[in-house]
Amino acid sequence: MNTLVEVLQKEKPTHLIVAFDGKEKTFRHKLFPAYKSHRPTQPEDISIAIPYIKAILDGFGIPSVTYSGYEADDLLGTLAKKAAGCTTYIMSTDKDLAQVVQHNIYLYKPSSHGQKATIMGEKEILAAWEITRPEQVRDILALEGDPSDFIPGIPSIGKKTARKLIKEFDTLENLLAHSHQLTGKLQATLTQYADQGMLSKALATIRTDVPITLDLEKCRYEGPNRTKLEPLFALLEFKQLNQRLIW
Secondary structure (H helix, E strand, O other), rough: HHHHHHHHHHHOOEEEEEEOOOOOOHHHHHHHOOOOOOOOOOOOHHHHHHHHHHHHHHHHHHOOOOOOOHHHHHHHHHHHHHOOOOOOEEEEHHHHHHOOEOEEEEEEEEOOOOOOOOOEHHHHHHHHOOOOOOOHHHHHHHHOEEEOOOOOOOOOOHHHHHHHHHHHOOOHHHHOOOOHHOOHHHHHHHHOOHHHHHHEEEEEEOOOOOOOOOOOOOEEEEOOHHHHHHHHHHHHHHHHHHHHHHO
């Protein structure tokens, strides 16, 4: 909540919407049952906190959305694409969302542990990932994998090699179609793990076609509702947060 208040006061957004993961398994689990299987079960205190978080968002007049079978990242990607004509900031620390950045979509990483907030546009994404198009982020992740989500990638291909290969072949599909141009162990590995590479790309791809609607008028931020928030802050003993707000 401190991060939310900081963003509201510093960045002064005109429209806001928050995406949550649903409780159900997603299409990624159907593709790969081991997806995120190494992560511990959500702690009970977080499960208890979510209704309060949503109530606080309601007090700020900020709508939220979930959709069965998809992750919050897919919803954020879809909403950002639907907001065509708007300058949109996706507030997240998930690196895979870099693939949806374009001329009017930015990735906003909030301040944390003394580090200032950072904003990455298309130029910054291309430089950071050593690619020519943001969509190639998913090709990089398909090759090197993503341990945080248990995306397997292709064995023995790390960050440096993945970037070199995508720079040369542009996409994973093109790389696999021309793997005969490579030699030795790398060629053999790509041939052996081609299907795993394609699976990894499917897992790493942020879906931007989730069947949800975006009503910009309902997302317009009008400020906090004191009548709704003060009792909540008192119940949750958010004294400092209450003092930070300008009613």
